Amino acid sequence: MLESKYQNSTSFFGKTRIILVLLGIIPFLLVVYLFVYEKIDLTEMGALFSALGLFSILTGFSLMRRSADQLVNLSRKTGMVEAGLKSKPVQINADQELEDIAAHFNSILKKLQETNREISEQSMQLMIYARDLSQSYKKAKEEEELRNMLSRYVGENLIEKLIDSRKGALFENERKDVTILFADIRSFGMIAERMRAEDLVSMLNQFFSIMVDIIFRNNGLLDKFVGDQLMALFGLIPPESNSPRGAIKAAIEMQDATEGLMEIRSKQDRETFEIGIGINTGAAIVGNVGSKNRMDYTAIGDSVNVAARLEQIAKGGEIIIGEETYGRSQGHFRIQKKGEIKVKNKTEPVMCYKVLR
Numbered sequence: 001m002l003e004s005k006y007q008n009s010t011s012f013f014g015k016t017r018i019i020l021v022l023l024g025i026i027p028f029l030l031v032v033y034l035f036v037y038e039k040i041d042l043t044e045m046g047a048l049f050s051a052l053g054l055f056s057i058l059t060g061f062s063l064m065r066r067s068a069d070q071l072v073n074l075s076r077k078t079g080m081v082e083a084g085l086k087s088k089p090v091q092i093n094a095d096q097e098l099e100d101i102a103a104h105f106n107s108i109l110k111k112l113q114e115t116n117r118e119i120s121e122q123s124m125q126l127m128i129y130a131r132d133l134s135q136s137y138k139k140a141k142e143e144e145e146l147r148n149m150l151s152r153y154v155g156e157n158l159i160e161k162l163i164d165s166r167k168g169a170l171f172e173n174e175r176k177d178v179t180i181l182f183a184d185i186r187s188f189g190m191i192a193e194r195m196r197a198e199d200l201v202s203m204l205n206q207f208f209s210i211m212v213d214i215i216f217r218n219n220g221l222l223d224k225f226v227g228d229q230l231m232a233l234f235g236l237i238p239p240e241s242n243s244p245r246g247a248i249k250a251a252i253e254m255q256d257a258t259e260g261l262m263e264i265r266s267k268q269d270r271e272t273f274e275i276g277i278g279i280n281t282g283a284a285i286v287g288n289v290g291s292k293n294r295m296d297y298t299a300i301g302d303s304v305n306v307a308a309r310l311e312q313i314a315k316g317g318e319i320i321i322g323e324e325t326y327g328r329s330q331g332h333f334r335i336q337k338k339g340e341i342k343v344k345n346k347t348e349p350v351m352c353y354k355v356l357r
Contacts, residue, residue: 173287178235179243182311183277185228210257218250244281244328251277251319274316280307281324309343319355326353
């Protein structure tokens with residue numbers, strides 16, 4: 001519409017030329033008329049011609065100045081738009097041609113504003129996406145670190161469950177009711193003297209791999225290895241209420257698996273051994289213990305010391321449990337009373353029991 005409107009009107013510069021021509025011809029014709037018909041002399045004619053010429057020049061200059069001011073005004077306002085200081089449409093009082101230019105410019109300005117708005121919206125969406133991506137990356141990194149930490153203590157079947165349900169609450173420092181299991185190879189010092197170092201390490205790795213799988217399978221948590229001894233905790237992974245039974249079940253499977261492994265080694269004419277297991281249930285402080293350079297998740301307290309003492313008195317192939325463990329597992333296993341034992345730093349003797357297989 002703007003284009004047709006512009007085409008149907010006389011151009012700005014065309015009108016300017018017409019005005020200048022008329023301003024030049026009209027005074028000349030008027031002077032000729034007066035000279036011929038009014039019989040004025042040359043002096044009067046010169047004065048009149050000069051006056052009319054001056055009037056024409058001033059009138060033309062005024063018209064050109066008005067058009068120039070309109071162009072300067074349009075240029076100034078478009079410059080403000082270019083500098084980002086103006087976002088409203090350009091409005092000027094001008095001839096049709098300049099109004100057409102302003103209308104074209106306003107149309108471009110409107111499209112530019114729409115484009116800027118779309119860019120702003122897309123930029124905002126990109127910022128939100130970048131923030132979400134950063135949070136997702138941080139969350140994935142935290143879960144990966146937690147997964148690597150959990151893999152030291154629990155089985156693969158429990159890692160995702162712990163991450164999804166408790167988000168690492170397993171590693172909080174707290175006092176909890178737990179069941180502690182110690183297992184140790186009997187006469188290990190004598191066995192180590194008879195074996196080559198590489199064979200001894202290979203045997204321990206094979207043995208511990210089997211034991212750890214059993215612990216994980218029964219919802220136990222691997223605490224640590226100390227030489228030929230291992231320590232495991234039960235009751236930190238759901239269902240916590242079954243921790244004594246889970247520990248005893250794991251101990252029976254550990255003894256059976258050890259006997260099976262020794263049968264194989266015996267047939268291969270290789271060194272064999274037996275293990276003793278001690279289990280106790282009670283309150284303990286569980287958490288990350290160590291230095292700033294090395295931390296281990298473990299349990300400390302009197303109940304841990306009792307479990308270690310029960311493991312010491314267990315003979316090869318035996319499972320010895322404490323009073324609390326026995327009380328929470330009656331009716332589920334065949335258990336025989338063994339007697340009281342003295343435990344360091346305890347004034348009263350501790351009653352212990354033997355699990356029959």
